Amino acid sequence: MDALTIPPVDLGLIAPLLVVVTWATGLLLVDTFFIPVGRKKLTGYLAIAGLVVAGLVGLPLWGVSGSTFGGMVRLDPFALTLTWVFLLIGILSITMSLDYLPRQDIEQGEYYPLIMFAVSGMILLAQGADLIVLFLGIETLSITLYILTGFAYPRLTSEEAAMKYLVLGAFAAGFFVYGIALIFGATGSTRLSEIGAYAADRDLGDTNLTLLLGGAAMVLIAFSFKAALAPFHMWIPDVYQGSPTPVAAFMSVGTKGGALAALVRLLFEALPTLNAYWLPVLAGLTALTMVVGNLGAIAQMDVKRMLAYSSIGHAGYVMLGVMVAGEQRGPEAFIFYILVYALSNLGAFAVLIALEHQGEEAWQLDDFAGLYQRQPLLAVAMAIFMFSLAGVPPTAGFMAKFYALTAAWEGGLPWLALVGVLTSAIAAFFYLRVIIRMFMTEPEGEPAPELNRGLTIDIVVAAAGTIIIGLIPAPIFALVERSAVALGG
């Protein structure tokens, strides 16, 4: 019986992840024993502090590339930049929850650590280099989100949304693991690099690849579920509508970022040689996603549902970058789009929260009528977010869409870029409808919505980010360019 040997583990490479998980676990205890009921906002501040610390811990890792835990997790600039984006998403979501939770009478300290755990799942998805790690990352993210979705329990629809999400999510997880099992059976390994080596050794059309492709197809279905690609998007509007608004905001950008980051890894580390098989399928899914999402949004009079459909459409634009991630522009476009989409979308959801009163939703298009006269700054901010989501210059959304579309065009998918342009034109209609309602119609005697500190900070940061990135994109371009280099494809 030989002694247990623990392999050399470089904890530095997973430092941000480690900080988030440890902090969240500690925060659970601190929250239970030291923070009295009614002062749970303190837990929120501590959670934000934790995410900030995790981001700072990541700073010295810039430029480092390496893997640890026997090659199971990997750190490279791509993962690190995504980690920062995910931390930012977490921080903004918590900030907008600080006043939302007490207002809805659902304040519970566990909420904030759970958001942190979800962020840790997303980071793991960006860093994973092994299918088991990716599976566990996706499950950590999903299970946390099932719980968070059901958090607005006084509202009847919240638990229904959670239940629907859980049933579909568990179902997708079944497909995911079955796919991984088949891939494992075909290649004898769960590591992305070894699967890639196996696939590279075989000619296309080799019958031995059938099983690998079958497994990959099932994994792809599961990813489509998580990232809301059509035709696996049906749950999105219901779940977003039912869940607490900050959670819907977090989910819309978080699951997309996490799941698609993992998809980039899978496609370009494990299956790059098989792209003759997956590229047409993914291109079809992407086109369908853009069309379905944007057409679906037109019919919605409920702004929260409209944003849900719009998030489906945006999943399509993010996919443009994912599919050509073998080229330099691909991962750049991916990261850039996720960052910009996070800012604009979180901002838009924050405005929704500002309009929401105690226990009453104000998400109908009519609730936005004359917002400019009631609360001019809020209306201007919402207009910025809508312009950005629609992709109107000079906002960041324009730059992001332009980037994604050119990446697809140069990457050899010009028809898909055209679909993207056309659907953006359709999308402009329903985003502008909100703006027209806010500026051109008379208010219906509603009192001015109250703005509190957390929300104001959130909206200001998001709006400023959207504008600044739109006007001076150079620094962010430089950042994403350096991040994308490592992903050789």
Place this chain on the structure above:
Amino acid sequence: MEVVVQITFGVIAVFILVAAAMVVSVRNVIHAALWLIACFFGVGALYMLLEAEFLAVVQVLIYVGAVSVLILFAIMLTRQITGEGVRQLTNRWPVVLAIATLLFATVLAPTLINQQWNVPPAPPLGTPEPIAGPAELGRGFVNEFLIQFQVVGVLLTVALIGAIVIAYEERARRRKVLTLAEELELKRLREQTSPTVPAPVEAEPVVQESRSASER
């Protein structure tokens, strides 16, 4: 010897499939849960046959011991036990059946059977084959699979907290939950008077209901 193994495998396979088919088709949910337990046992037996003894024990402990009890508890607590006279399948079940059958018959089974498996030859009889047992598994958890092991720990913590957060009684109190006696009383009342006495929910969702009703 080989024939014995083949027969055993056949019996186990038939047992698993029949039990699984019963799980998804019987009307009574309790019976479905009991069939599920049977199916879990069958899978455990299959692990035994495949010489994964540790996994067989884990299967019995966790699935038969924990998950099944959890499911039975949930059924008891939600008290829709017999399901007699209640449809148990949605209207779309023929479509789903067709999809599942097609998936199996045209995609999965042919792929699995036609794949050229390069199974390494079994060692000649008499020489013991090195098989990884619990000791190797344990070593793997602190070595090769350390990160996964840790993440599963986090995952279970999250699930633990989540289950408490979701089902915690205090949270339910805010929306008036009825005891069994009160509920029966209400049900009796509802049968006696009009059929439109609302379910026990507080005022706020009703507002929402009227709102969505006006939308339609």
Place this chain on the structure above:
Amino acid sequence: MLNAVPLPAVLTLAAALFCIGLFGALSRRNLIGVLMGVELMLNAVNINLVAFWRYFEARYITGQTFAIFIIAVAAAEAAVGLAMVIAVYRHYVTVQADEIDRLRG
């Protein structure tokens, strides 16, 4: 076992179990029934993994370890799912999936 039963037989059994679970998860009205279907699917995956482990690499542990991770995840999912079923039941006094549909736009 290795000589007596060919690998595809075990895998086909797993595939059949997976499809039965799929059918249950998609067509059961009772939410608990849906979750039972998902459990069947995950069990099918585990049979696959153990079979691959036994036939290909009995000396290594990846297959078995992965199966154990899946069991853990399945247990976590079941715990959260069933807690949610109970919470939903408190609200709606039903666990039939199609009777729980207030979310329509």
